[in-house]
Amino acid sequence: MATGRTHRPATRSRGIPEATVARLPLYLRALTALSERSVPTVSSEELAAAAGVNSAKLRKDFSYLGSYGTRGVGYDVEYLVYQISRELGLTQDWPIVMVGIGNLGAALANYGGFASRGFRVAALLDADASMVGRPVAGIPVQHIDDLEKIIDDNGVSIGVIATPAGAAQQVCDRLVAAGVTSILNFAPTVLSVPDGVDVRKVDLSIELQILAFHEQRKAGEDAVIADAAVLPTAAAVERETAAPAARTGRKGPDGDVPAVMPA
Amino acid sequence: MATGRTHRPATRSRGIPEATVARLPLYLRALTALSERSVPTVSSEELAAAAGVNSAKLRKDFSYLGSYGTRGVGYDVEYLVYQISRELGLTQDWPIVMVGIGNLGAALANYGGFASRGFRVAALLDADASMVGRPVAGIPVQHIDDLEKIIDDNGVSIGVIATPAGAAQQVCDRLVAAGVTSILNFAPTVLSVPDGVDVRKVDLSIELQILAFHEQRKAGEDAVIADAAVLPTAAAVERETAAPAARTGRKGPDGDVPAVMPA
DNA sequence: TTCTGTGAAGCCCTTCACAGCT
DNA sequence: AGCTGTGAAGGGCTTCACAGAA
Numbered sequence: 001m002a003t004g005r006t007h008r009p010a011t012r013s014r015g016i017p018e019a020t021v022a023r024l025p026l027y028l029r030a031l032t033a034l035s036e037r038s039v040p041t042v043s044s045e046e047l048a049a050a051a052g053v054n055s056a057k058l059r060k061d062f063s064y065l066g067s068y069g070t071r072g073v074g075y076d077v078e079y080l081v082y083q084i085s086r087e088l089g090l091t092q093d094w095p096i097v098m099v100g101i102g103n104l105g106a107a108l109a110n111y112g113g114f115a116s117r118g119f120r121v122a123a124l125l126d127a128d129a130s131m132v133g134r135p136v137a138g139i140p141v142q143h144i145d146d147l148e149k150i151i152d153d154n155g156v157s158i159g160v161i162a163t164p165a166g167a168a169q170q171v172c173d174r175l176v177a178a179g180v181t182s183i184l185n186f187a188p189t190v191l192s193v194p195d196g197v198d199v200r201k202v203d204l205s206i207e208l209q210i211l212a213f214h215e216q217r218k219a220g221e222d223a224v225i226a227d228a229a230v231l232p233t234a235a236a237v238e239r240e241t242a243a244p245a246a247r248t249g250r251k252g253p254d255g256d257v258p259a260v261m262p263a
Numbered sequence: 264m265a266t267g268r269t270h271r272p273a274t275r276s277r278g279i280p281e282a283t284v285a286r287l288p289l290y291l292r293a294l295t296a297l298s299e300r301s302v303p304t305v306s307s308e309e310l311a312a313a314a315g316v317n318s319a320k321l322r323k324d325f326s327y328l329g330s331y332g333t334r335g336v337g338y339d340v341e342y343l344v345y346q347i348s349r350e351l352g353l354t355q356d357w358p359i360v361m362v363g364i365g366n367l368g369a370a371l372a373n374y375g376g377f378a379s380r381g382f383r384v385a386a387l388l389d390a391d392a393s394m395v396g397r398p399v400a401g402i403p404v405q406h407i408d409d410l411e412k413i414i415d416d417n418g419v420s421i422g423v424i425a426t427p428a429g430a431a432q433q434v435c436d437r438l439v440a441a442g443v444t445s446i447l448n449f450a451p452t453v454l455s456v457p458d459g460v461d462v463r464k465v466d467l468s469i470e471l472q473i474l475a476f477h478e479q480r481k482a483g484e485d486a487v488i489a490d491a492a493v494l495p496t497a498a499a500v501e502r503e504t505a506a507p508a509a510r511t512g513r514k515g516p517d518g519d520v521p522a523v524m525p526a
Numbered sequence: 527t528t529c530t531g532t533g534a535a536g537c538c539c540t541t542c543a544c545a546g547c548t
Numbered sequence: 549a550g551c552t553g554t555g556a557a558g559g560g561c562t563t564c565a566c567a568g569a570a
Contacts, residue, residue, distance in 0.1 A: 019539060025472040029451065043551065052453035055551095056541055063553055071547045071552045088472050089479030096471070107370035113451055113468035118475065157478055158471070181481060182474040184467075188292065188376055190315035198477045200470050204447075205376035207463050208359070208421070209288040209351050211445040212381065214461045215420055216352030218444060282561060306529065318529095319563055326531055334530045334569045 016087075020061045026051045027058070028084045034077045043074035085118075095122035095154045097180075099171050100163030101131055101141050104186055108162055109137040122154040127167070144171070151178040158182045165189045172199075279350075283324045289314045290321070291347045297340045306337035348381075358385035358417045360443075362434050363426030364394055364404050367449055371425055372400040385417040390430065407434075414441040421445045428452045435462075 030050035034042055044062075048055040062068060062075070068083055069075045085091050098105055101124050109124055124136055125144045132143045142150065150156070159175040161168050161183060168187035175183060176197055185191055185201040193199055293313035297305055307325075311318040325331060325338070331346055332338045348354050361368055364387050372387055387399055388407045395406045405413065413419070422438040424431050424446060431450035438446060439460055448454055448464040456462055 017539070021476050022469075022473055024476070025466075025469040026453070028472075030453075045551085050453070052455075054541080056543095057539090059552060060540080060554080067553070069552050072550045073548075074551070087476070089475040090472065092479075094471075094475055094478070103370040103373040107366040108467060110366040111467055117468060117472065119468075119471055157482075158474055160471075182478045184470050184474060190289070190293075190313070192315075196481070198474060200474055202465055202467065202470060203288075204371060204374055204465070205380060205382075206285075206288040207447050207465060208357075208382055208423075209291075209353065209380065210285055211421055211447060211461060211463060212352040212357055213284050213287070213350070215357070215445045216355075218459070219420075280561070308529085317563080319565095320561090322530060323532080323562080330531070332530050335528045336570070337529070 016064045020064055021088075023051070023053065023057075023061055024084050024088055026053070027061070028081065028088065028090075031077055031081045031084070035081055039077055041070075041074045041076055044069070047075065090118035092118065094119050094158055095156045096120070096158045096160060097123045097125060097147070097150060097154075097156050097175075098160040098162060099125045099144060099147070099175070100161060100167070100187075101126040101136055102162065102164075105162035106136050108160065108186070109139065119158075122156050123150045125150070127163075144174075147174055148178045151175070151180060156180060158184070160184045160186070161191075162186045279327045283327055284351075286314070286316065286320075286324055287347050287351055289316070290324070291344065291351070291353075294340055294344045294347070298344055302340055304333075304337045304339055307332070310338065353381035355381065357382050357421055358419045359383070359421045359423060360386045360388060360410070360413060360417075360419050360438075361423040361425060362388045362407065362410070362438070363424060363430070363450075364389040364399055365425065365427075368425035369399050371423065371449070372402065382421075385419050386413045388413070390426075410437055411441045414438070414443060419443060421447070423447045423449070424454075425449045 027047065030047055031042070033050070034047075042050075044055040044059045048058040051058065059069075062080075065083060065087055068080060082091075096119055098109060098121060101109065105124070105126075109121060121137070121139055123146075124139050124141045125147055126132065126141050127144045129143065131141045134141050151159075157180055159172075159180040159182070161171055161175075163171055165187045168185065168189045169191055172183060172185070172191045172193065176193055181196060182198045183191065183193065183200070185199055186203075188203055188205065191199050191201075290310065293310055294305070296313070297310075307318040307322045311321040314321065322332075325343075328346060328350055331343060345354075359382055361372060361384060364372065368387070368389075372384060384400070384402055386409075387402050387404045388410055389395065389404050390407045392406065394404045397404050414422075420443055422435075422443040422445070424434055424438075426434055428450045431448065431452045432454060435446060435448070435454045435456065439456055444459060445461045446454065446456065446463070448462055449466075451466055451468065454462050454464075
């Protein structure tokens with residue numbers, strides 16, 4: 001998902017596995033909740049449960065950061081909060097720009113967890129002149145023409161793209177040219193970026209499609225007995241009508257779709 | 264990310280790897296674009312480029328579905344669109360309910376890619392009575408009290424949670440009790456669900472935190488010479504103030520944070 | 527010849543199980 | 549005794565490289 005990790009630095013490259021990095025925010029959230037309840041220490045078992053992972057994985061993850069626990073006791077909550085925050089770079093303040101203040105962009109700007117945790121919205125940008133000046137989440141929208149200047153003035157290195165798919169690559173190119181090196185992309189497109197620029201994408205419809213796959217498999221398990229009648233809609237009918245032009249000599253993984261594939 | 268995959272069915276469990284399933288929507292999108300441009304066939308190389316993966320991976324992925332290509336030629340676009348759609352269960356229509364029609368929920372409801380591709384919003388639900396009846400994306404919001412009836416009447420098996428974190432688990436429990444077996448969670452909480460229920464989560468702030476981690480590493484590479492002065496904000500200062508109460512005998516992975524950890 | 531389909535190798539991540547510290 | 553930290557084993561995914569179909 002993250003792109004362009006090439007130049008392994010000669011510097012103290014501690015080499016924390018990507019999978020571990022992706023879980024650190026989870027641990028941090030669980031720890032913050034404990035901290036707010038003034039819980040002083042927590043065991044790997046308890047914390048793992050709160051973060052929704054198993055304890056062995058959590059301990060392994062923490063072992064990449066250092067030996068921050070106490071055997072026979074557990075982990076000091078405050079101390080871990082600090083260490084993970086530092087590891088993630090959240091003890092500093094990251095100015096971000098968001099491009100595309102439509103429905104989704106506005107929702108993101110209003111999203112609380114966005115502004116907290118070390119991130120500061122330096123600017124909201126949109127190509128629509130009628131949006132300009134209108135405050136969203138208390139921040140006036142600026143025109144995208146000012147993108148380069150804003151990035152430069154604020155030392156922005158992280159950009160969020162919430163434009164329509166068609167505009168995303170173009171916006172991306174401008175962000176990168178202006179010096180942004182990390183991009184969070186909500187537009188349903190594959191962005192291409194030069195080496196050294198990280199892209200993470202969040203795609204709502206993809207997540208749903210993955211769920212649908214598993215949902216179908218669950219239905220399929222029951223359907224062996226009741227067959228297609230289980231499905232709420234006319235799936236069986238669709239299976240016989242939705243297929244495109246006939247082809248020859250197809251070998252599916254099992255005896256699928258025989259009726260739709262006449263030779 | 265997906266939870267509760269336990270009972271391996273005795274049915275024709277074709278066993279498509281989860282990583283492959285997660286990429287199928289990507290391929291499908293690229294193929295749909297080609298289809299709209301009336302491109303008849305595509306090679307693994309071209310399609311892989313469009314989907315942002317490498318061609319070996321794509322071919323391996325497709326091999327789990329069956330032998331759908333033609334050696335020396337490539338893949339038939341229309342045919343592949345159909346096969347992947349079917350595999351993902353998108354040839355049928357999935358009614359979904361969305362709970363929590365705040366900023367984010369409204370944005371999601373308005374999101375085009377959501378309603379397309381086999382998904383149909385059966386209902387929008389909110390706990391706020393003042394929202395009820397108000398149309399969002401052309402669909403009137405209903406009160407959450409009707410959740411069970413709506414799910415039952417519409418045969419809903421997929422739910423989307425876009426409530427505040429505090430309400431998410433409770434909503435989740437009600438969804439599951441009412442028969443929902445797949446949940447897409449936008450609330451920043453870990454949901455616990457019984458076996459057999461799939462949960463996927465989308466967490467905006469986590470994505471940003473992961474980017475910040477990489478961003479920090481990039482900055483760190485340059486900082487060996489210029490040191491902390493590179494950072495836009497007072498990171499070095501924070502490093503000396505933000506640490507919690509002192510501890511003893513810590514061994515960090517390298518010589519980190521010596522000043523903050525007085526013995 | 528071209529490009530797919532796939533064994534085999536390699537890598538990364540997870541899980542196990544226990545040594546070792548407190 | 550309790551819980552962390554970690555080698556080692558195991559599993560899954562990616563990449564390679566080439567056999568084989570068109």
